[in-house]
Amino acid sequence: MSSTIDLAVIPGDGIGPEVTTEALAVLHSAVGGGVAIAETHYSLGAEHYLETGEILHDETMERLARHDAILFGAVGGDPRDARLAGGLIERGLLLRLRFAFDHYVNLRPTRLFPGVTSPLSSPGEVDFVVVREGTEGPYVGNGGSIRVGTPHEIANEVSVNTAFGVERVVRFGFAQAAARSCRLTLVHKTNVLVNAGSLWQRTVDRIAPEFPGVNVDYLHVDAATIFLVTDPARFDVIVTDNLFGDILTDLAGAISGGIGLAASGNINPDRAFPSMFEPVHGSAPDIAGQQKADPTAAILSAALLLEHLGHPEAATRITTAVAADLAGRGSERRSTREVGAAILAAVER
Amino acid sequence: MSSTIDLAVIPGDGIGPEVTTEALAVLHSAVGGGVAIAETHYSLGAEHYLETGEILHDETMERLARHDAILFGAVGGDPRDARLAGGLIERGLLLRLRFAFDHYVNLRPTRLFPGVTSPLSSPGEVDFVVVREGTEGPYVGNGGSIRVGTPHEIANEVSVNTAFGVERVVRFGFAQAAARSCRLTLVHKTNVLVNAGSLWQRTVDRIAPEFPGVNVDYLHVDAATIFLVTDPARFDVIVTDNLFGDILTDLAGAISGGIGLAASGNINPDRAFPSMFEPVHGSAPDIAGQQKADPTAAILSAALLLEHLGHPEAATRITTAVAADLAGRGSERRSTREVGAAILAAVER
Ligand SMILES: CC(C)[C@H](C(=O)O)[C@@H](O)C(=O)O
Ligand SMILES: CC(C)[C@H](C(=O)O)[C@@H](O)C(=O)O
Numbered sequence: 001m002s003s004t005i006d007l008a009v010i011p012g013d014g015i016g017p018e019v020t021t022e023a024l025a026v027l028h029s030a031v032g033g034g035v036a037i038a039e040t041h042y043s044l045g046a047e048h049y050l051e052t053g054e055i056l057h058d059e060t061m062e063r064l065a066r067h068d069a070i071l072f073g074a075v076g077g078d079p080r081d082a083r084l085a086g087g088l089i090e091r092g093l094l095l096r097l098r099f100a101f102d103h104y105v106n107l108r109p110t111r112l113f114p115g116v117t118s119p120l121s122s123p124g125e126v127d128f129v130v131v132r133e134g135t136e137g138p139y140v141g142n143g144g145s146i147r148v149g150t151p152h153e154i155a156n157e158v159s160v161n162t163a164f165g166v167e168r169v170v171r172f173g174f175a176q177a178a179a180r181s182c183r184l185t186l187v188h189k190t191n192v193l194v195n196a197g198s199l200w201q202r203t204v205d206r207i208a209p210e211f212p213g214v215n216v217d218y219l220h221v222d223a224a225t226i227f228l229v230t231d232p233a234r235f236d237v238i239v240t241d242n243l244f245g246d247i248l249t250d251l252a253g254a255i256s257g258g259i260g261l262a263a264s265g266n267i268n269p270d271r272a273f274p275s276m277f278e279p280v281h282g283s284a285p286d287i288a289g290q291q292k293a294d295p296t297a298a299i300l301s302a303a304l305l306l307e308h309l310g311h312p313e314a315a316t317r318i319t320t321a322v323a324a325d326l327a328g329r330g331s332e333r334r335s336t337r338e339v340g341a342a343i344l345a346a347v348e349r
Numbered sequence: 350m351s352s353t354i355d356l357a358v359i360p361g362d363g364i365g366p367e368v369t370t371e372a373l374a375v376l377h378s379a380v381g382g383g384v385a386i387a388e389t390h391y392s393l394g395a396e397h398y399l400e401t402g403e404i405l406h407d408e409t410m411e412r413l414a415r416h417d418a419i420l421f422g423a424v425g426g427d428p429r430d431a432r433l434a435g436g437l438i439e440r441g442l443l444l445r446l447r448f449a450f451d452h453y454v455n456l457r458p459t460r461l462f463p464g465v466t467s468p469l470s471s472p473g474e475v476d477f478v479v480v481r482e483g484t485e486g487p488y489v490g491n492g493g494s495i496r497v498g499t500p501h502e503i504a505n506e507v508s509v510n511t512a513f514g515v516e517r518v519v520r521f522g523f524a525q526a527a528a529r530s531c532r533l534t535l536v537h538k539t540n541v542l543v544n545a546g547s548l549w550q551r552t553v554d555r556i557a558p559e560f561p562g563v564n565v566d567y568l569h570v571d572a573a574t575i576f577l578v579t580d581p582a583r584f585d586v587i588v589t590d591n592l593f594g595d596i597l598t599d600l601a602g603a604i605s606g607g608i609g610l611a612a613s614g615n616i617n618p619d620r621a622f623p624s625m626f627e628p629v630h631g632s633a634p635d636i637a638g639q640q641k642a643d644p645t646a647a648i649l650s651a652a653l654l655l656e657h658l659g660h661p662e663a664a665t666r667i668t669t670a671v672a673a674d675l676a677g678r679g680s681e682r683r684s685t686r687e688v689g690a691a692i693l694a695a696v697e698r
Contacts, residue, residue, distance in 0.1 A: 086547060087540025095541070119578050121470035138487075138508070143544040149551070153512035155544040159487070163502035189592070191436025192444070195492040195504040198435060202498070222599035229468045229578060229603045243538070247596060250571035254578045 004036045005309060008067040008274065013045040013089075014283025015293035015336075016073025022295035022340025023071060026321070027302040029347045030314040040067065045283070046077030046089045055092035061100060065273060069305050070097070072278035073298065078285050091141065098134050101273035103266035104165065105172050106132035106242075107304065108249040108280060110232075115327035116257035120229060126256050128235035129180065131173040132245025134266055136165040137196075139242045161196040161241070166203045172269055173239030174211040182214045183236035187224045187244055196241070204239070224248060228255060253280050260294030261326075263301040265308060275308050277301040291335035296322060299343055321346035353385045354658060357416040357623065362394040362438075363632025364642035364685075365422025371644035371689025372420060375670070376651040378696045379663040389416065395426030395438045395632075404441035410449060414622060418654050419446070421615075421627035422647065427634055440490070447483050450622035452615035453514065454521050455481035455591075456653065457598040457629065459581075464676035465606035469578060475605050477584035478529065480522040481594025483615055485514040486545075488591045510545040510590070515552045521618055522588030523560040531563045532585035536573045536593055545590070553588075573597060577604060602629050609643035610675075612650040614657060624657050626650040640684035645671060648692055670695035 009024065011017035028037055042060065049055050064070060075093055077084045098106070112118055112126035136159075143157035170186075177184040186204045190197030201218065208216050219227065221244045227234055228251050240248065253262035262280035279297030287293060303318035324346045325339070334342070358373065360366035377386055391409065398404050413419060424442055426433045447455070461467055461475035485508075492506035519535075526533040535553045539546030550567065557565050568576065570593045576583055577600050589597065602611035611629035628646030636642060652667035673695045674688070683691070 086543045090540045091543070119469050119471075121468060138506075139541055141543075143508075143542065145544045145548065147512075151512050151516075153548055155510040155548040157487075157508040157510075157542045157545050159492075159506040159508070161504040161506075163496075163500050167500075189595075191439045192488055192592075192595075193492065193506045194435045194440070194490075195494045196506050199494065199502055199504040222596050225574065225596055225600040226603040226608065229600065230607075243541075246538075246541075247571050247574055251574040251578065251600070254575040258579075259575065 003034060004038055005031070006038050006068045007040070008064050008070040009039050009041045010044050010070060010072045011041065012073040012075040012283060013047050013077055014074055014285045014288040016045065016075065016283050018289070018291065018336045019279060019293050019295040019298035020071060020073040022336060022343075023298035023302040025340060026299050026318060026344050026347055027071070027306070029344055030302075030306065030317045031311060032314065035311065035314070044093055045075040046084055049089060050077065050083065055089060056096055064097070065101070067274045069274050069309055070276040071302060071305060072276050074279065074281060074283035076283040076285070095139060097276060098266050101266075101276065102268045102270070103134045103276060104169055105265075105267040105269055106134040106245060107265040107267055108132060108245070108252070109263065109304075110249070110252040110256050112256040113261070113323050113326040115329060116261065118255055118257060120232075120255055123255060124231070124233035126232045128232070128252070129176055129237050130245055130249050130252060131169060131176055131237060131239045132249060133165065133169045133240070133242045136161050137242035159193070159196055159243070161199050163199065163203070166199055167207070170200070170203045170207055170239055173237055174207055174214055177214045177237040178211050181236040184214050184216050185224075185235060185238045186216070186218045187221050187238050187240040187248065188218070189221050189244075190218070191220065200241070221248070225251060228252060249280060259297065261296045261300070263297050263304055265301070265304040267308060275305075277305040277308075291337055293336050295336050295340045296326070296343070299340070317347050352383060353387055354380070355387050355415075355417045356389070357413050357419040358388050358390045359393050359419060359421045360390065361422040361424040361632060362396050362426055363423055363634045363637040365394065365424065365632050367638070367640065367685045368628060368642050368644040368647035369420060369422040371685060371692075372647040372651045374689060375648050375667055375693050375696055376420075376655070378693055379651075379655065379666045380660060381663070384660065384663070393442055394424040395433055398438060399426065399432065404438060405445055413446070414450070416623045418623050418658055419625035420651060420654060421625050423628065423630060423632040425632040425634070444488060446625060447615050450615075450625065451617045451619070452483045452625060453518055454614075454616040454618055455483040455594060456614040456616055457481060457594070457601070458612065458653075459598070459601040459605050461605040462610070462672050462675040464678060465610065467604055467606060469581075469604055472604060473580070473582035475581045477581070477601070478525055478586050479594055479598050479601060480518060480525055480586060480588045481598060482514065482518045482589070482591045485510050486591030508542070508545055508592070510548050512548065512552070515548055516556070519549070519552045519556055519588055522586055523556055523563055526563045526586040527560050530585040533563050533565050534573075534584060534587050535565070535567045536570050536587050536589040536597065537567070538570050538593075539567070540569065549590070570597070574600060577601060598629060608646065610645050610649070612646050612653055614650070614653040616657060624654075626654040626657075640686055642685050644685050644689045645675070645692070648689070666696050
C-alpha cells in the first residue's frame with residue numbers, strides 16, 4: 001500500500017467542478033495523515049473542447065494512464081449546442097477513457113440510506129450492486145449509416161459481445177455476490193437478443209459451479225424494471241450488459257433517493273490501467289455554478305476509489321459520514337458547499 | 350363499418366386462455382346487438398408446439414391474415430424447459446406475427462385509474478401512451494455468433510433502423526400527441542447509439558413542423574426511467590425504438606398498478622394486415638389454470654381492438670366499465686372469472 005495516492009482529477013463541466021471540490025476535501029480528510037494525495041487536475045470536457053478544440057489528446061491519455069486512479073466529475077455541455085451533438089464529448093472523453101483503460105466493470109452500488117425518501121411508498125430494504133459491463137455491447141461504436149438524409153437511409157447499431165469480455169465481468173459479479181448476500185441476478189433479453197443472450201446465459205451457467213454458495217437467477221430486462229419498483233429488496237448483485245446496466249442504474253438511483261446520491265466506479269480489476277470514479281449523474285448545465293448540486297454522489301464515488309486502492313477503513317469513514325448526514329437531512333435546502341462541509345465534519349468526528 | 354367482426358383468437362399458453370375467455374365475453378357484450386363477432390380460435394403456443402411440432406405454419410399465417418383483427422392471450426411455456434430456450438415461441442410466433450403483419454406501431458397506453466394503487470407514493474396523474482416501434486431495431490434478428498462455446502466466441506446483435514420505418518412510427522406518434530395533450534417525447538440514446546439516434550432525432554425534427562401544436566422534447570432512455578418514477582405526469586406521448594419501448598412499457602405498467610392492467614395493440618395503421626391486441630403480461634405458467642390472473646389487461650386490449658376497428662363507443666363502454674370496477678376494488682382477492690363477470694356486468698349496465 002503506497003503512502004501517496006497519485007490522483008488524476010477531471011472536474012469536467014457544469015456541476016462537475018462543484019461536486020468534485022467537495023469530494024476532494026472529504027477524500028483528503030478520510031485518508032488521514034498516513035496517506036498523502038497528490039492531485040493533478042486535467043481540464044477536459046465540453047467547455048475545454050469549445051475553447052481549445054481538444055477532446056482528449058493521446059498525450060493526455062498517456063499522462064492519465066500513469067496515475068493510480070481518476071476522480072471524474074461530469075462532462076457535457078448545453079444539450080442544444082449543435083457543436084456537441086451526438087454525444088461528442090461523452091463518447092470522445094468518457095467512453096474513450098472507459099474503453100482505453102479497459103474499465104470492464106462499471107460498479108454501481110445502490111442503497112437506500114436511512115432517512116432518505118424514495119419515490120416508492122414501501123421500498124423495503126434497498127441494498128444491491130449493479131455490475132455493468134463497461135467495454136462491450138452496443139457501446140462499441142461499431143454501427144454505421146448509409147444514404148444519410150434520404151428516404152432510403154439505413155442506420156445500424158452493432159452490439160458486440162465476446163466470451164472473453166462476458167466471462168471476466170460475470171466472474172466479477174459472482175465474486176461480489178459471494179462477498180455479499182450470495183444472490184446473483186443475470187439481466188438480459190435472452191428471448192430476443194438470442195446470440196448475446198445465449199453467450200451471457202451460458203457463461204453464467206458455466207461459472208456458477210465455481211461459486212456453489214451463490215444463488216443465481218435470471219430476469220429479462222423489462223421484467224427487471226418491474227421488480228426495481230415493486231420489490232427492490234429481491235436484488236443483491238445484478239450482472240448485466242453495458243446498455244441494460246446504463247438503464248437499470250438510473251432507475252436504481254431514482255428509487256434510492258435520486259442520482260444525486262448514486263456513485264460509480266469504472267474499474268479495471270486487473271489494475272492494468274487506472275480505474276475511474278464518478279457520480280452517475282451528468283453535468284446538469286441548467287444548475288451549474290449555483291451551488292445547487294448535491295455532492296453526495298461524488299463523495300461516495302471517492303469512497304469507492306479508496307476501497308479500490310486498498311483503503312477500506314478510509315472508505316468506510318466516508319460512507320459512515322454520508323449515512324449520518326443523510327439520516328439527519330431535513331427539508332431545508334443546503335448548498336453544495338454546505339452538504340460537503342457537513343459530511344467533512346462527520347468524517348473528522 | 351362492417352356489421353360482423355371476423356376475429357381470430359389466439360388464447361395461447363398459461364393464463365392466456367383464462368384471460369382471453371373473459372375478454373371475449375366483455376367484447377361480445379360491448380358491441381351489442383348491431384355487430385356480430387365471428388370467432389375463429391387458433392391453437393398456438395408453447396403447449397401446441399410441444400404436442401404437434403408446429404410453431405406457426407405458413408398456411409396458418411395465410412388464414413390469420415384474412416381476419417379483421419387478432420385477439421392474443423399470451424404465449425410461452427416453462428422458462429426452464431430447454432426445448433423452448435432462446436425465446437423459440439416468442440420469436441417464432443409473437444414476433445413473427447408482428448413482423449409479418451407489419452405491426453409497426455406497438456401502442457401501449459398507460460393510465461393510473463382512480464382506486465388503483467401505484468408503488469409510487471405520489472404518482473400524480475399518470476395518463477400517457479407509449480408508441481413503440483414494432484418492426485425494426487434490435488428485434489430484427491440480424492445478429493449472429495461465431496466460435497460458439499469456445500473462449501473466442503463473438504456474439505453480435507444488430508439493430509436495424511430505416512428512414513422508412515422510423516418516419517411512419519414518428520408520424521403516428523405526432524398524430525397521437527395532436528389528439529391528446531400535444532406533448533411528444535422522443536426517447537432514445539442519441540449520445541451513444543449515434544447512427545440510429547441521429548436518424549430518430551432528425552426524423553422527429555423534420556416532421557415537427559407538420560404538427561405545429563405539438564411540443565417536442567427528448568430524453569435519453571436512462572433518464573426516461575427516472576422520470577417514470579419521479580414525475581410520470583410529464584409524459585403524454587412517448588415515441589421510441591422497439592427495445593426501449595419494451596423496457597419502458599413494463600416499467601410504465603408497474604407504476605400504474607401492475608402489468609395485470611396493461612393493454613397493448615400491435616397495429617398496422619395502413620390496414621394492410623390484421624392488427625393484434627394483447628395484454629403486456631406474459632403467460633405466467635406458475636399461476637396458470639388457477640383463476641388467479643387478472644383479466645383486466647386482456648379486457649382493455651379488447652377495447653383497443655374495438656377502437657381500431659371503428660367502434661369507439663363500444664370501446665368506451667369497456668374502459669368505463671373497467672374504470673368502475675377498478676374504483677371499487679377492495680383488498681379481497683377475486684378469481685379471473687369474478688373480475689371478468691364484474692366488468693361484464695358493468696358493461697351491461
Ligand atoms: C453519458 C453517457 C455516455 C453515460 C453512459 O451511457 O454510460 C451515462 O449515462 C452513464 O451512465 O455513465
Ligand atoms: C415476449 C417478448 C418477445 C415481448 C417483447 O419483447 O416484445 C414482450 O416482452 C412484450 O413486451 O410484448
